[in-house]
Amino acid sequence: MGGTAWPSYRLNDATWESAVLLWANTTLGLMGFWWLGSLQQQGRARMTISRLSELLTLDPRALDEKRIVHADRILDDFRHAKLLPANEVYRDENRKALDRAVLIDLLGLPEDLFGPLDLLRRQWCAEPTVHGGKATRPISQ
Numbered sequence: 001m002g003g004t005a006w007p008s009y010r011l012n013d014a015t016w017e018s019a020v021l022l023w024a025n026t027t028l029g030l031m032g033f034w035w036l037g038s039l040q041q042q043g044r045a046r047m048t049i050s051r052l053s054e055l056l057t058l059d060p061r062a063l064d065e066k067r068i069v070h071a072d073r074i075l076d077d078f079r080h081a082k083l084l085p086a087n088e089v090y091r092d093e094n095r096k097a098l099d100r101a102v103l104i105d106l107l108g109l110p111e112d113l114f115g116p117l118d119l120l121r122r123q124w125c126a127e128p129t130v131h132g133g134k135a136t137r138p139i140s141q
Contacts, residue, residue, distance in 0.1 A: 016060030019071040023058045030086045032056040074101045087131045090121040
């Protein structure tokens with residue numbers, strides 16, 4: 001995994017890649033990256049290699065074989081899904097479906113998490129360092 005804004009790294013076990021990749025693309029994974037990232041440009045977060053060890057992610061070592069296989073299936077299901085940019089997660093139906101698949105189906109978190117998570121998505125996307133002044137930011141209600 002990697003890119004100019006996401007430093008590359010390799011996991012100790014390749015079977016963990018699907019779970020970590022899925023997490024990184026959930027709303028909470030994106031927020032964790034933003035929280036640690038350098039916010040020198042509005043609407044962009046970059047992470048230096050020195051901060052990579054602080055990046056919060058799910059611990060794939062805690063997933064049993066059944067959940068690892070389930071993560072692979074979820075990744076296959078979402079492989080071709082079009083995801084909107086991070087600053088638009090509040091209105092990204094595919095990202096919301098991914099959040100549900102990872103948080104509820106894979107990790108077994110309670111269903112009632114989604115009301116507060118919807119509010120959190122909107123509040124996060126309304127943050128100027130996230131939307132960067134783009135017209136796609138949430139409209140105040």
